[in-house]
Amino acid sequence: MSDAVGDFEVTYEDFREMAEFVEEHLEDTVRKDGDRMRWYPWHSGDYRFDHTIGVVDLAEEIARGEDADVDIVRVAALFHDVAKFEVNQEKHAEEGAWIAQKYLSRHGYPESFIDDVAEVIKHHTDEMHDDMPLESKVLIEADSIDKIGVAGATLLALRVGYESRPHTDVPEMIQRVVDRGENMIDRLETETGKEIARKRTERVKLYKAWFEDEI
Numbered sequence: 001m002s003d004a005v006g007d008f009e010v011t012y013e014d015f016r017e018m019a020e021f022v023e024e025h026l027e028d029t030v031r032k033d034g035d036r037m038r039w040y041p042w043h044s045g046d047y048r049f050d051h052t053i054g055v056v057d058l059a060e061e062i063a064r065g066e067d068a069d070v071d072i073v074r075v076a077a078l079f080h081d082v083a084k085f086e087v088n089q090e091k092h093a094e095e096g097a098w099i100a101q102k103y104l105s106r107h108g109y110p111e112s113f114i115d116d117v118a119e120v121i122k123h124h125t126d127e128m129h130d131d132m133p134l135e136s137k138v139l140i141e142a143d144s145i146d147k148i149g150v151a152g153a154t155l156l157a158l159r160v161g162y163e164s165r166p167h168t169d170v171p172e173m174i175q176r177v178v179d180r181g182e183n184m185i186d187r188l189e190t191e192t193g194k195e196i197a198r199k200r201t202e203r204v205k206l207y208k209a210w211f212e213d214e215i
């Protein structure tokens, strides 16, 4: 990433204001016409915003562990899914980058910072490759890691209820998250990302073991 940003920083207040913008944007664009399965939390503004905040926290932790630019990473994480509801899945990264660019220029952020943030958002759905900036890798990893762990397993377990299946079917859903976590660890590139994924996967195994012990 360019280093023209200098000693500029995104303050806590600025970040909070940005988060409010993202939350409102998701609420305003969420589809209310019922043509998607609205009972799945995936398609609600609340879920998307909670996921966003989860990704921000993870991205920040990985960025600190890997010496990536923390401001670029957390702002990109905050805007990465902002366009999720208004355009097709294949277009949401590009559209999200555009929305972030407009917001950041309106608020007078340095051009090099805006370009770096937009670049990271634009490529957050790409396969990781060596030429990618570290900040892009950090966001891609954080976005995947948010789907594993005990919270990710619980989210998947909700599905059992939507399908009117008994709660005794839940361990099977939890196992999918264990498998997902184990496959993910090898594909992650950063040591910090791998470490978080390992810890989360161990917790999910315990969750499953306790569950099975009781049913």
Ligand SMILES: [Fe+2]
Pocket: 051, 055, 080, 081, 143
């Ligand atoms: Fe995401």
